[in-house]
Every structure is written in structure tokens, then in C-alpha cells.
Amino acid sequence: SKASKAAAAAKDAAAGGGETSKAVRSLQWRFLLVFWLYKMADWLQGPYFYEVYASKVINGVQVSTQGVARLFLTGFGSTALFGAVVGGLIDSLGRKRGSLAFALMYALSALSTKCGTLPLLLAGRVAGGLGTSLLFSAPEAWLVSEHTRNGLPGAALAQTFGLAYFGDAIVAIVAGELARAAAS
Secondary structure, eight states: OHHHHHHHHHHHHHTTOHHHHHHHHHHHHHHHHHHHHHHHHHHHHHHHHHHHHHTOEETTEEOOHHHHHHHHHHHHHHHHHHHHHHHHHHHHHOHHHHHHHHHHHHHHHHHHTTOOSHHHHHHHHHHHHHHHHHHTTHHHHHHHHHHHHTTOOHHHHHHHHHHHHHHHHHHHHHHHHHHHHHHO
16 A cells, blocks of 8 residues: 555665665656756757857848847747646646657757748747746656655655756756857
8 A cells, every 4th residue: 555655665764775765766867867868958959049040041131139039039938838737738648748748849949940931940949938848847747756656755855856956057067068169
């Protein structure tokens, strides 16, 4: 039963390890590696997209700084719109599917930068906005669901989130350095 699983998990955690520690570490590694890769994609795409959009010529006219800003605003606006409904959809359609949908939306957004028409660039920004909404809900929802399903102690979940966001700061620094090196 869930109660006996939780009691055993609490006993293992209090004893400093056992099967619970192995289960926690396994879940942490599965989550953190994917989470940090997803966050790397997010940190890298902003500077890249700006340069790509600023270099675009649409209908013989160079895209202005204001045009680039409008493209980014489209992405941010779609994040705000989708963010209000994405959490509920992830709960009903599946957290793993939501995480995979993030990767698909970011891939479509990146592919759209190869297009030279405004409607496709805008569609790419909408896909990126939806992807961002998924990024900020699906992986964490999956972690909480798996953590609960396995009856792991609450302190381990807090620790995992702490590691995730500590690591995210490091990922942001690494992404900045990668972007700088690529631009040089």
C-alpha cells in the first residue's frame, strides 16, 4: 500500500540510505540531466535568435530592431497565453508527453529561423512560446509525479529542486560562454 511504501521510505531516509537513497539518486539523475539539457536549449536560443532575426531580409527589406522586438514579443505573448492552460493539459495528456512536446516545439522554432517569410518566422515564435510554457511546467510536473508514485520522502524532492536550479545557474553561465565562443 501507499502508506507502507511511504513508511518504508521514511525509515530508509532516516537510516541514511538504503533502497530509498538509490531510488532518489536514480530519479534525480534522470530528471536533472534532461532538465539541464532543456534549460541549455532555452539559454542558448535567445542570443542566437536575435542575431538570426537581425540578419533577415524580408521582401527586400532588412528586419529592423523594432521588427526583431516584435518577433520576440510574439514569443513572449504566446508563452503568456499558453502558460495559462498548459499545466492542465499536461496533467490530462501526460507529463512525459509534455516534456517531449517541449523538445518538438523548440525544434520547430529553431527550424523556422531558416525561413525568409514573416508568417513562418511568427509561427516559429509561437511554437517557441508554447515550448517555453511547456519547459516551465512539464519537467517539474513529471518529477513530482514520479516522486509521489515511488513514495519518496518530501525532503528528497526539495533537494532535487534545489539541485535543479543551482545547476540551472551553472548551465546559464556555460551557455553564455558557449554563445560567446561561437560568436568569436
